[in-house]
Amino acid sequence: MVRFFTAGESHGQGLVIIVEGVPAALPIGEEYIASQLARRQRGYGRGGRMLIEQDHAHIMSGVRHGRTLGSPIGMTIENKDWVNWETAMAVEDVGDTSHDERSKRITRIRPGHADLPGAMKYGFQDVRDVLERASARETAARVAAGAVAMRLLEEFGIQLHSHVISIGGIKAEIPEVIDWQAVEESPVRCADPEAATRMMAEIDAAKEAGDTAGGTVEIIAENVPIGLGSHVHWDRKIDALVAQALMSINAVKAVSIGPGFEVADLRGSQVHDVILPVTDPDHPWQRETNRAGGTEGGMTDGMPLVARFAVKPIATITNPLPSVDLDTGDLVQAHYERSDVCQVPPAGVIGEAMVALVLAGAFMEKFGGDSIPETRRNYEGYMATVGPRLKYQ
Numbered sequence: 172m173v174r175f176f177t178a179g180e181s182h183g184q185g186l187v188i189i190v191e192g193v194p195a196a197l198p199i200g201e202e203y204i205a206s207q208l209a210r211r212q213r214g215y216g217r218g219g220r221m222l223i224e225q226d227h228a229h230i231m232s233g234v235r236h237g238r239t240l241g242s243p244i245g246m247t248i249e250n251k252d253w254v255n256w257e258t259a260m261a262v263e264d265v266g267d268t269s270h271d272e273r274s275k276r277i278t279r280i281r282p283g284h285a286d287l288p289g290a291m292k293y294g295f296q297d298v299r300d301v302l303e304r305a306s307a308r309e310t311a312a313r314v315a316a317g318a319v320a321m322r323l324l325e326e327f328g329i330q331l332h333s334h335v336i337s338i339g340g341i342k343a344e345i346p347e348v349i350d351w352q353a354v355e356e357s358p359v360r361c362a363d364p365e366a367a368t369r370m371m372a373e374i375d376a377a378k379e380a381g382d383t384a385g386g387t388v389e390i391i392a393e394n395v396p397i398g399l400g401s402h403v404h405w406d407r408k409i410d411a412l413v414a415q416a417l418m419s420i421n422a423v424k425a426v427s428i429g430p431g432f433e434v435a436d437l438r439g440s441q442v443h444d445v446i447l448p449v450t451d452p453d454h455p456w457q458r459e460t461n462r463a464g465g466t467e468g469g470m471t472d473g474m475p476l477v478a479r480f481a482v483k484p485i486a487t488i489t490n491p492l493p494s495v496d497l498d499t500g501d502l503v504q505a506h507y508e509r510s511d512v513c514q515v516p517p518a519g520v521i522g523e524a525m526v527a528l529v530l531a532g533a534f535m536e537k538f539g540g541d542s543i544p545e546t547r548r549n550y551e552g553y554m555a556t557v558g559p560r561l562k563y564q
């Protein structure tokens with residue numbers, strides 16, 4: 172089992188990450204994790220915060236001489252913005268903070284955020300006590316944890332990618348073969364350059380209008396072995412685990428495996444993926460199509476795992492929506508805190524991290540092992556058994 176924990180507030184000293192369950196002898200270093208963190212920070216439509224932060228995860232434990240030890244991997248990411256928040260976010264009681272603008276109580280609740288339910292649930296008088304942890308700053312920690320999971324999966328040939336399929340209602344034509352390098356270079360992480368230009372214009376128009384834009388993203392995991400997850404219990408089904416992991420990302424409002432909702436309008440013969448006769452023992456069980464998104468019965472089916480998710484437009488709007496005051500319940504304009512205009516491109520990178528963590532967990536559940544060589548023996552032993560029962564065994 173691979174588990175991870177994150178801690179940290181948006182303007183606190185930093186983020187803390189613990190990843191547990193990674194076998195020993197996995198080559199990994201800070202540079203690899205930094206490259207994933209940098210991918211999250213790019214993207215057209217991001218706000219001023221990303222200019223301040225240059226995320227770097229410092230590995231504190233669980234790695235020695237470039238290889239994992241099998242012990243928990245502890246990491247920290249410093250918040251560069253902390254210097255501006257030392258009073259407002261001080262750990263100790265610092266007494267009178269009336270001289271500090273950032274310490275002012277926030278009572279103008281922002282619709283679309285955790286502000287209202289969080290303040291009620293935890294009994295807070297200041298919405299900052301909610302928004303600091305609810306902020307998507309926490310997703311930097313997830314990307315660091317996900318990078319460890321990705322490194323593990325890479326050892327076994329599994330690769331993750333993501334691309335933006337729509338922003339603000341502008342839809343990309345998805346090419347048959349996606350040029351992943353071009354997606355990495357696209358400011359909106361889109362595989363259709365013409366749509367990307369229109370998406371950027373839409374982000375500009377939303378910004379001009381003091382508004383925000385949402386969109387949809389697709390995650391693809393290639394080379395996933397057949398049989399991760401299980402049909403036997405609801406909480407071991409891989410599609411359900413992927414859905415929960417993606418839905419847990421801030422602002423995600425819908426998840427589908429493969430084309431999802433679209434298949435509901437088609438007939439069965441138009442949906443299910445025909446299994447092709449086996450001609451290559453190393454690549455059995457190929458399909459004509461992959462509308463199942465690489466899962467059947469809660470297990471991976473050997474085809475690429477494909478999941479999509481929808482991200483709502485950011486709730487913090489420069490022309491704030493009408494709202495109410497936490498103290499009085501009277502009409503006010505919602506609080507405005509520095510904000511992105513569109514967070515869809517980085518959401519793809521976060522989605523990759525979350526899917527990597529789910530797949531790494533299911534992979535270790537299936538193959539086990541306390542070291543990479545042991546896990547590899549188990550993996551190779553299983554893979555030698557997955558061909559047609561009479562032909563190759």
Ligand SMILES: Cc1cc2nc3c(=O)[nH]c(=O)nc-3n(C[C@H](O)[C@H](O)[C@H](O)COP(=O)(O)O)c2cc1C
Binds near residue numbers: 305310421486511514
């Ligand atoms: C990468 C990323 C960046 C985000 N940046 C912002 C932001 O700058 N301002 C904002 O209001 N919401 C931002 N959000 C969305 C909020 O974090 C999210 O809508 C809020 O926590 C409420 O959660 P919910 O929509 O899941 O209910 C961002 C989300 C993601 C995934």
